[in-house]
Amino acid sequence: MRKIVFFRFAPLLADIFPELLSTAGLIESELLPAPHMQGAIDFPEECGRLWIKADHTLPVAGSIKARGGFHEVLEYAENLAIQSGLIGASDNYRAFNNPAVRNLFSRYEIAVGSTGNLGFGVMAAALGFKAVVHMSANAKEWKKTRLRDRGVQVIEHLGDYEKAVSAGRVMAENNPNAYFVDDERFLSLFLGNAASAIGLKEQLQNQGIVVDVKHPLIIYIPCGVGGAPSGIAWGLNQIFGKNVYCYFAEPTQSPCFLLQMLANNGEHPSVYDFGLNNRTEADGLAVPRASLLAAQAMRNIIAGVFTVQDQTMFNDLARLYHSEAMAIEPSAAAGFAGLQRLKESSLCSSSANHIVWTTGGSLVPESEFNSFLQRASIS
Numbered sequence: 129m130r131k132i133v134f135f136r137f138a139p140l141l142a143d144i145f146p147e148l149l150s151t152a153g154l155i156e157s158e159l160l161p162a163p164h165m166q167g168a169i170d171f172p173e174e175c176g177r178l179w180i181k182a183d184h185t186l187p188v189a190g191s192i193k194a195r196g197g198f199h200e201v202l203e204y205a206e207n208l209a210i211q212s213g214l215i216g217a218s219d220n221y222r223a224f225n226n227p228a229v230r231n232l233f234s235r236y237e238i239a240v241g242s243t244g245n246l247g248f249g250v251m252a253a254a255l256g257f258k259a260v261v262h263m264s265a266n267a268k269e270w271k272k273t274r275l276r277d278r279g280v281q282v283i284e285h286l287g288d289y290e291k292a293v294s295a296g297r298v299m300a301e302n303n304p305n306a307y308f309v310d311d312e313r314f315l316s317l318f319l320g321n322a323a324s325a326i327g328l329k330e331q332l333q334n335q336g337i338v339v340d341v342k343h344p345l346i347i348y349i350p351c352g353v354g355g356a357p358s359g360i361a362w363g364l365n366q367i368f369g370k371n372v373y374c375y376f377a378e379p380t381q382s383p384c385f386l387l388q389m390l391a392n393n394g395e396h397p398s399v400y401d402f403g404l405n406n407r408t409e410a411d412g413l414a415v416p417r418a419s420l421l422a423a424q425a426m427r428n429i430i431a432g433v434f435t436v437q438d439q440t441m442f443n444d445l446a447r448l449y450h451s452e453a454m455a456i457e458p459s460a461a462a463g464f465a466g467l468q469r470l471k472e473s474s475l476c477s478s479s480a481n482h483i484v485w486t487t488g489g490s491l492v493p494e495s496e497f498n499s500f501l502q503r504a505s506i507s
């Protein structure tokens with residue numbers, strides 16, 4: 129049985145990332161009430177209360193990608209170190225931060241293809257690996273710069289996210305010491321994301337929020353390839369069963385998970401097949417084809433998928449900034465549009481709790497954020 133590695137690694141992480149000192153090395157975000165945003169989007173209290181799961185503040189990566197990305201790297205590092213005999217399974221993992229282990233890791237390259245995975249590359253580089261992130265040439269410039277500043281090699285590829293992933297895989301296959309993180313490692317990414325459910329359960333208890341038949345919990349999560357939202361939804365389903373309802377939000381031009389949910393067995397549709405162009409300012413969600421494993425895991429769990437226009441994301445991003453003083457990126461604002469869609473449903477209930485997962489943004493440069501605000505069209 130595989131276990132979530134975050135707990136074993138916490139003391140080490142507190143040593144190597146000063147921003148994790150205050151949580152003793154755990155990677156967590158707050159659950160925050162959002163009464164002003166609830167007013168700003170006109171969501172009536174008779175339909176329940178709005179909360180924000182603030183993954184846009186996740187330390188080190190500034191986005192939800194910290195969870196899965198960190199978990200994959202840590203599990204890989206653990207296996208290498210134990211196989212080499214440098215670390216024993218029962219050792220204090222602070223011992224990873226020593227020259228012999230770092231010297232071992234420096235001989236390996238870990239590569240990933242991503243829409244903007246600041247978590248993965250930064251963790252790999254911090255442990256001593258050679259870290260490579262393959263990105264679409266269209267990916268945001270500031271994300272590339274930030275990775276390079278942390279010692280990560282960024283390789284840009286013409287075309288979209290999918291093209292970057294396949295080119296990255298080929299390059300890694302030609303290097304015997306390179307390890308390419310993809311679907312084979314899906315379970316690790318999935319576990320890292322599912323871990324958030326454990327933290328959320330405790331936060332709900334601390335806030336006095338009950339989840340049962342009479343008090344449904346409704347979750348709205350932005351979805352790209354589907355790894356992060358499916359891990360979270362699976363974890364929450366383990367804990368709350370049929371009393372939790374998870375909805376995924378996708379850009380209107382990149383609804384890959386929606387298409388996969390509608391597809392027949394054996395099909396793996398791309399948004400391009402449907403005349404869509406996969407162009408969106410929600411760069412973290414600009415994915416043409418969903419992860420099959422994520423889709424499989426969600427088949428009997430997901431409550432629904434909805435699509436959101438870029439303009440709506442900019443408007444909700446601005447509303448959140450003006451109402452709650454939280455700065456998020458466009459991808460991370462996709463969830464808010466879901467609340468309106470449930471106004472007429474049975475999930476509109478004064479005893480319901482609605483959690484919008486804000487998935488990224490705290491590392492966005494100020495000038496970039498100001499340009500997001502300018503694109504909003506709210507009065």
Ligand SMILES: *Cc1c(COP(=O)(O)O)cnc(C)c1O
Binds near residue numbers: 350351352356357412
């Ligand atoms: C990557 C990303 C997501 C979605 O995660 P997937 O695992 O690709 O579905 C959501 N929000 C932000 C900000 C992201 O960067």
